[in-house]
Each structure stands twice: as C-alpha cells, then as structure tokens.
Amino acid sequence: MTRTTGSGPVLSADQLSIIFDGKDAAGHAVEVRACNKVSLDLHAGEIVALVGESGSGKTTLARAFARIFAPDEGEIRFHGERITGRPKRSFYRHVQLVYQDPFASLNSLKTIRHILGRTIRIHKPELTRSEVTAQILQLLEMVALTPAEDYIDRFPSSLSGGQRQRISIARALAVEPDVILADEPTSMLDVSIRLDVLNLLDAIRRERGVTILYITHDIASARYVSDRMCVMYSGELVESGPTEEVVSNPRHPYTQLLLASAPDPSRTKPAEPGDTPDVDEPADPSQAISGCRFNPRCPAVMDRCTAEKPPLFTVGEQQVKCWLYDGVEAPTRARSTDEEHRP
Amino acid sequence: MTRLLEVSDLDVVYLGLTDEGNVRACADINFTLERGEILGIAGESASGKSTLLTAVTRLQQAPAVTPKGSVRFYDAGDSEGVDLIAADEKALRRYRWSDISIVMQSAMACLNPVTRLEAQFADALRAHDRSLNRAQIRQRTADLLAMVGIAPQAMGKFAHELSGGMRQRALIALALACDPDLIVMDEPTTAVDVVMQRQILNQILRLQHELGFAVLFVTHDLSLLLEMADRIAIMYGGRIVEIGQARQIADDPQHPYTRGLRNAFPSLTEPRRERHGIPRSPPDLRKLPAGCAFEPRCDESVAACAAVRPELLDIGPCLAACHVRAAERGVAPLPTARPATEVIA
Numbered sequence: 269m270t271r272t273t274g275s276g277p278v279l280s281a282d283q284l285s286i287i288f289d290g291k292d293a294a295g296h297a298v299e300v301r302a303c304n305k306v307s308l309d310l311h312a313g314e315i316v317a318l319v320g321e322s323g324s325g326k327t328t329l330a331r332a333f334a335r336i337f338a339p340d341e342g343e344i345r346f347h348g349e350r351i352t353g354r355p356k357r358s359f360y361r362h363v364q365l366v367y368q369d370p371f372a373s374l375n376s377l378k379t380i381r382h383i384l385g386r387t388i389r390i391h392k393p394e395l396t397r398s399e400v401t402a403q404i405l406q407l408l409e410m411v412a413l414t415p416a417e418d419y420i421d422r423f424p425s426s427l428s429g430g431q432r433q434r435i436s437i438a439r440a441l442a443v444e445p446d447v448i449l450a451d452e453p454t455s456m457l458d459v460s461i462r463l464d465v466l467n468l469l470d471a472i473r474r475e476r477g478v479t480i481l482y483i484t485h486d487i488a489s490a491r492y493v494s495d496r497m498c499v500m501y502s503g504e505l506v507e508s509g510p511t512e513e514v515v516s517n518p519r520h521p522y523t524q525l526l527l528a529s530a531p532d533p534s535r536t537k538p539a540e541p542g543d544t545p546d547v548d549e550p551a552d553p554s555q556a557i558s559g560c561r562f563n564p565r566c567p568a569v570m571d572r573c574t575a576e577k578p579p580l581f582t583v584g585e586q587q588v589k590c591w592l593y594d595g596v597e598a599p600t601r602a603r604s605t606d607e608e609h610r611p
Numbered sequence: 612m613t614r615l616l617e618v619s620d621l622d623v624v625y626l627g628l629t630d631e632g633n634v635r636a637c638a639d640i641n642f643t644l645e646r647g648e649i650l651g652i653a654g655e656s657a658s659g660k661s662t663l664l665t666a667v668t669r670l671q672q673a674p675a676v677t678p679k680g681s682v683r684f685y686d687a688g689d690s691e692g693v694d695l696i697a698a699d700e701k702a703l704r705r706y707r708w709s710d711i712s713i714v715m716q717s718a719m720a721c722l723n724p725v726t727r728l729e730a731q732f733a734d735a736l737r738a739h740d741r742s743l744n745r746a747q748i749r750q751r752t753a754d755l756l757a758m759v760g761i762a763p764q765a766m767g768k769f770a771h772e773l774s775g776g777m778r779q780r781a782l783i784a785l786a787l788a789c790d791p792d793l794i795v796m797d798e799p800t801t802a803v804d805v806v807m808q809r810q811i812l813n814q815i816l817r818l819q820h821e822l823g824f825a826v827l828f829v830t831h832d833l834s835l836l837l838e839m840a841d842r843i844a845i846m847y848g849g850r851i852v853e854i855g856q857a858r859q860i861a862d863d864p865q866h867p868y869t870r871g872l873r874n875a876f877p878s879l880t881e882p883r884r885e886r887h888g889i890p891r892s893p894p895d896l897r898k899l900p901a902g903c904a905f906e907p908r909c910d911e912s913v914a915a916c917a918a919v920r921p922e923l924l925d926i927g928p929c930l931a932a933c934h935v936r937a938a939e940r941g942v943a944p945l946p947t948a949r950p951a952t953e954v955i956a
C-alpha cells in the first residue's frame with residue numbers, strides 16, 4: 269500500500285476536549301470527558317486508523333472533527349486555519365462523515381439518482397440535469413457499482429449491505445471532500461464483503477488524494493488499510509505511530525493488551541488453554557481515576573501511574589502516553605536499504 | 612473418544628403462508644460431536660447457524676419445523692442414545708439444562724431482568740438437584756461465579772446492573788450450573804469488546820479443559836474459531852459445505868467459499884498484501900439455485916455446478932461439498948451439466 273506524505277495537516281485537533289454531562293455509577297452528575305486533550309493531525313492522502321474499545325471516544329472525536337460537536341477545550345484546524353464559532357458551510361462539504369449503518373443512513377424511499385443527485389446539486393447548483401447524471405454515473409463507477417446504468421434508478425432497499433455502504437461512500441464523495449471520516453463503515457457488513465469496502469477507501473485516497481480517518485474495533489482490518497494507527501482509551505489518545513510500528517511493536521500496555529486480545533487467523537488453538545490475566549472492564553470516561561486512566565487494569569502499574577497523569581513521550585516514531593517511557597528514547601528501527609536510498 | 616451427539620440428515624424449515632414462502636434454513640445437516648470436543652460453526656449472516664443450534668437443542672419455535680432428520684444425544688453410558696427431534700417435551704426437559712445448556716448472543720434476553728442473579732442460579736441448580744439447601748445453593752453460586760471471574764457480591768444484582776461482559780460471563784456460569792455434557796453457544800462474545808472477548812474465550816477454554824464438556828460454538832468470525840475449535844464446519848446457504856480439523860481449515864481450506872472466507876480475514880502478523888472479498892452477496896434462501904448455492908459467486912465453477920447440487924463428500928483432507936474439488940481429488944467425476952433425471956439414454 270502506498271504512503272503519501274503531504275505538507276501541513278489537512279485537518280487537526282489540538283488539545284481537543286469534548287465534555288458531556290453524565291452521571292456516575294451512584295447517579296451523581298459528573299463531567300464525561302469523552303475526548304480529553306486529544307491532539308491528532310490528518311495529512312493529505314493518508315489513511316489514519318482510530319482503534320480502541322467501545323466507549324473510548326472514537327465516534328465523539330470523529331464528530332468533533334466534523335464539527336457536529338463544538339470543542340469544549342482546544343481547537344480544530346482546517347488547513348491550518350482555526351475554526352472558531354460556527355464553521356462556514358463549505359467546511360461541512362470538505363469534511364464528510366460515513367456512518368456505520370448503511371441501512372439507516374440512506375432514505376430507502378428515494379432512488380440512488382435522487383440521493384446522489386441531490387447532494388451534487390447542493391454542491392454545484394450550476395450543473396445541468398445531464399451533467400448531474402454524468403456525475404452520478406461517474407461516482408457509481410468510482411465505488412465499483414457497475415454497470416452504473418443498472419444501479420442509478422434502483423432503491424437502496426434493493427441493494428445488499430455492502431452495496432449500500434458504497435452508496436454512502438459515493439454520497440460522501442459527491443461533494444469532492446478533502447476528508448472522509450468513516451465510523452466503523454464495515455462493522456454491519458458480512459465478512460466476505462468487508463475487504464471490498466476497505467479496498468475502496470484505499471482507492472479513493474490513491475486516486476483522489478482524500479484523507480481518511482478509519483474508525484474500527486477490528487485491529488487487523490486497521491492494519492490492512494492504514495498508514496498510521498491511533499489508539500484511544502477512555503477518552504484519551506494513548507498511542508500513535510506508523511501502523512506497522514504500532515502493530516509489531518506496541519508500546520503502551522493498553523495497545524499491547526488490545527493486540528494480544530485480537531483474534532488472529534494465523535494462530536490456532538493452543539494445546540493448553542492460555543493463562544492471560546483477567547483485567548477489568550474498560551474505564552468509563554465518567555469514572556474518576558487519578559493519574560493514568562489505564563492504571564486500574566495495567567499489568568505494569570507503578571506508584572507514579574496512580575499519582576500523576578503521563579504526558580506523551582516520543583519513542584522512535586511512536587508517541588506513547590505512558591510513564592514506562594519517561595526518559596527512554598528507544599532507538600529507531602533500522603530502515604530497509606531500499607527505503608534509505610530513495611531520493 | 613466417545614460420541615456425544617450425532618446429527619443426521621436434518622432439515623429445518625420456516626413455514627411461510629404458502630409453500631413458496633417456506634424457507635429451508637438448514638438442509639441435509641450431518642455432523643457428529645465427540646465428548647469434550649469443541650466444534651465451531653462459521654458462516655455469513657443468514658446462513659442458518661442460529662437455526663441449526665435452536666433445532667439441535669429443540670428450542671425452535673413456530674414457524675420453524677424439522678420435517679426430516681434426527682439429533683441423537685448419547686447420555687453417559689447410554690449406547691443407544693435418544694433422538695431429541697422425536698423426544699416429547701417431558702423427556703426434553705430432562706436434557707435441557709442438565710445435560711445440555713445454552714449461551715446465546717444476547718445475555719440480556721437470556722437472563723431474567725426482574726429477578727436477582729442468585730434466584731436464577733437457584734432455579735437452575737434446583738432443577739438439577741432438588742435436595743440442595745439455601746446455604747449450599749449460595750455456596751455453589753459463588754463457586755460458579757468465581758469460575759468466570761465474578762465476585763460473589765454480584766449474585767445480589769439484577770442483570771441490567773452488570774456490564775455487558777459480566778452479563779455474558781454470568782450466563783456462562785449459569786450454563787455450567789448443572790455440570791452439562793454439552794454447551795451450545797451462539798455468538799457469545801459478539802456484543803463485547805475484543806479484550807473482554809479474549810477473556811471470555813480463555814475462560815471457556817480453561818473450564819472446558821477442567822470440566823470436559825463439549826462445545827458447539829456458532830459465530831460469523833472464522834478467525835475466532837481457528838483459535839479455539841478442534842473442528843470447524845462452514846455453512847453456506849443453509850448447508851454445511853466443508854467440515855474439517857481447525858488446522859486444516861486454517862492452512863488448507865478446500866471449498867472455494869471457505870478459501871474466500873479464510874482470505875477475507877487480514878492477519879496481524881503475516882506480511883501485508885492486497886486481499887479481496889468474495890464478489891457479490893450471499894444467497895437469498897427463498898431463491899436458492901438448483902445447483903451449488905455458491906456457484907454465482909464462485910470463480911472456480913464449471914457448468915455442472917449450476918445444475919447439480921454437490922454432496923458433502925470425504926475428499927481426503929476434510930469433507931467438502933464441491934464438484935470441482937471432488938473431481939480434482941479423484942473422489943467423484945464431474946457430473947454432466949444437466950441433472951441426472953433429464954439425461955437421455
């Protein structure tokens with residue numbers, strides 16, 4: 269898979285917090301920091317995977333990027349420009365969200381021509397009817413619903429889940445966005461058709477240079493499609509770095525736990541059942557935890573972890589929010605020769 | 612090994628308002644399960660996995676019927692076995708929850724929302740052994756919860772007060788209450804996170820190792836089964852299309868659908884490479900083709916595949932229902948494209 273590196277970030281979050289009003293276990297009103305001081309840059313043409321357990325704040329971060337939520341702290345920047353107050357309408361066009369459920373997100377009473385045509389016309393009101401049709405056909409081809417003429421007058425109800433998800437992606441593409449925020453776009457789909465949606469995302473970024481944030485629980489699929497991987501835990505970004513580095517050499521104990529837990533088809537049943545330690549449920553963002561939010565579940569917990577919140581440490585190409593890496597500058601892994609000699 | 616369960620020629624049909632409305636959600640199902648064995652059943656959505664489990668445990672409800680086949684269950688020391696399909700409700704009750712227990716995907720739907728956990732464990736334990744007194748029941752409940760890593764205090768709680776992972780584990784503990792020979796699990800970890808899923812699976816494996824029960828485990832996630840099952844059956848369009856050792860399914864799958872499915876799971880450790888899904892969508896069970904249900908999506912199919920349905924045959928490494936594979940291995944010749952009945956002498 270190609271790696272494109274752009275200049276400045278297209279979209280970035282800087283020390284972003286999104287705070288909801290919530291209740292703790294005892295029913296008292298508390299602040300829920302669904303995102304807590306998250307900084308993340310998305311560069312042109314890159315696919316960034318955002319992984320983490322349920323409730324870790326992935327959707328909230330995506331919605332903050334799409335400015336569905338205004339930041340409670342920190343800021344969102346688009347091409348380096350700080351977005352203050354209500355963003356311009358054009359912002360929403362440049363940053364598109366694709367949702368998890370292709371069944372709920374499309375109006376099943378309208379044809380594909382209507383669904384895509386409407387979006388195109390809002391974006392480019394000057395287009396004639398036949399120009400709009402031409403664009404719809406082009407979009408359908410882009411998402412591999414071919415022959416496009418066969419699909420244009422169909423209703424979403426007559427399509428399979430994978431095909432509907434392609435229509436959602438085509439609709440997001442209709443406005444020629446810079447960024448697509450794909451929130452678990454494959455989790456409702458059958459396994460045999462998930463890869464095609466991932467391959468489509470990859471094609472979109474290669475052919476159109478679109479930046480993609482791919483949110484998922486499925487770490488193997490995140491590894492398959494992404495250039496960089498970010499791991500969220502309880503509202504915080506705890507590790508990020510080049511995907512292969514994070515997967516082959518996870519630094520944060522939470523990332524290590526996540527990777528060790530993920531099913532891997534290259535493993536088979538052990539002769540003796542494994543003796544992995546039982547850890548508790550993930551920390552809910554409404555829970556008050558002093559120090560590192562992972563400390564109650566962490567196998568490597570130290571005194572310091574319960575007292576002080578760790579900052580982000582840089583370890584090689586990875587950034588890790590963990591005290592284990594205080595003062596440890598791990599050597600960067602040797603580059604392969606062919607990469608070294610590249611101009 | 613001794614046999615525990617033998618499913619023969621089983622069909623399950625959801626009756627429609629008319630004959631055309633009937634859905635044969637399971638057809639010609641044949642498999643066996645040995646004592647202490649973990650058999651995984653994998654397949655896409657609507658391939659008939661849950662239907663099969665409910666039929667095997669006789670929990671199916673109208674409009675589901677089992678027009679054909681048998682499910683023979685061999686109780687300890689019983690060489691004849693009993694056919695659960697033919698058994699009456701009274702006989703069934705004896706097996707359910709005492710020899711066979713069930714863990715379903717939605718723990719919330721299985722646990723009673725208006726009684727405390729303790730009361731539900733008491734019901735299950737008493738069904739098995741009426742002589743237990745209150746203190747013994749409490750002790751046994753605490754032991755069972757401890758087996759799945761839940762503190763005894765939780766027995767005073769209602770299901771909705773537990774987290775998703777705890778509920779699922781409580782359900783597994785409940786399934787263990789009567790020391791069953793067989794636990795049937797339908798996607799027991801789909802609703803929980805990967806970390807919790809791993810813990811639950813490890814617990815199942817550990818308990819299975821200690822207590823020796825057999826498991827029938829259904830999921831759409833083949834990669835999970837590869838890691839925990841002894842043998843795996845692959846379902847497609849209501850039929851078993853391949854059944855073999857987990858190792859073989861992982862390393863040397865035979866049916867083109869199994870190969871496609873196997874390849875659809877990217878690995879965390881193998882080198883990254885481009886992969887492709889299986890083109891087109893799963894079949895509609897109401898409109899199954901005359902031949903192999905996978906034929907419209909298969910890149911290896913020949914003319915015979917659309918016309919004649921392949922039988923599940925022993926092709927060497929495993930059992931598989933595929934004309935091309937059977938011919939390749941010299942097990943059966945490719946049938947002529949037209950169904951045998953139409954062949955003119």
Ligand SMILES: Nc1ncnc2c1ncn2[C@@H]1O[C@H](COP(=O)(O)OP(=O)(O)OP(=O)(O)O)[C@@H](O)[C@H]1O
Pocket residue numbers: 288289290300301302320321322323324325326327328329552553554
């Ligand atoms: N509108 C809201 N009001 C109050 N709390 C919210 C709201 N939206 C999300 N939360 C809380 O914020 C936290 C993060 O939720 P979010 O949906 O972002 O998680 P997620 O990582 O996307 O989880 P999942 O993998 O289950 O989709 C959760 O604890 C959730 O309950």
Ligand SMILES: Nc1ncnc2c1ncn2[C@@H]1O[C@H](COP(=O)(O)OP(=O)(O)OP(=O)(O)O)[C@@H](O)[C@H]1O
Pocket residue numbers: 625634636654655656657658659660661662663673674831896
């Ligand atoms: N009560 C019912 N009445 C009619 N048809 C049904 C009924 N329940 C299930 N079916 C049909 O039977 C087929 C098999 O369903 P089943 O639930 O067994 O699939 P599954 O493999 O468990 O799928 P999933 O992975 O989605 O749980 C489907 O086509 C389904 O629509």
Ligand SMILES: [Mg+2]
Pocket residue numbers: 326327328451
């Ligand atoms: Mg989410």
Ligand SMILES: [Mg+2]
Pocket residue numbers: 660661662797
């Ligand atoms: Mg099911």
